[in-house]
Amino acid sequence: MGIEKVLFYVFALTAIIASLGVIGSRNPVRAALSLVLAFIATAGVWLLLQAEFLGIVLILVYVGAVMVLFLFVIMMLDINLTPLKEGFARYLPIGIMVALIVLAEMSLILNPNFFGLEIYTVPTALGAHDSNTKMLGQLLFTEYLYAFVLAAVLLLLSIVAAIVLTLRRRQQSEALYQNVGDQVRVQASDRLTMVKMPAVVRVKEVVQGADDE
Secondary structure: OOHHHHHHHHHHHHHHHHHHHHHHOOOHHHHHHHHHHHHHHHHHHHHHOOOHHHHHHHHHHHHHHHHHHHHHHHHHHOOOHHHHHOOOOOOHHHHHHHHHHHHHHHHHHOOHHHHOOOOOOOOOOOOOOOOHHHHHHHHHOOOOHHHHHHHHHHHHHHHHHHHHHHHOOOOOOOOOOOOHHHHHOOOHHHHOOOOOOOHHHHHHHHHHHHHHO
């Protein structure tokens, strides 16, 4: 057994254990950290497949940016863990049934015979002047252009849906809006108001009251 197979089994086993930690942990912070470990192990598998660009992007974008943002938001929200632990056993059969259905669908879709591929095919080694980044870009913007644009539209719709769901339950007076035109036309007098306070008069009144006592 070569060193590549050993590393593959190590990364694969780490990714599986980390994935189970993501769905099995009741602490959101531990689940997010488990997801970070799963991303790192998956990036190692990409590197073994000579897909250096995907491996580096997975670490830099997801681990270095997205998951750090997730951890920051989770810790800033101060989520109450008590409601998360309630009703776990009650919904466990439904969760197992949904997991089995998803596993069956993935086994049907990701089956190599479905795509007409051979099982256990060894990837061809790239030459010194070959660039998998260039090859990936050519595939994305030629053969898989429709899927690439569709994924971008779905991400845009998810962002809009998240904003709508956040502002749906707020009152009109509670929602914060901004007018860019008013912000550009703002002047110093609109930001600062000088108020004259008769401080000397009040001091004299206090002193006079003390003398009367």
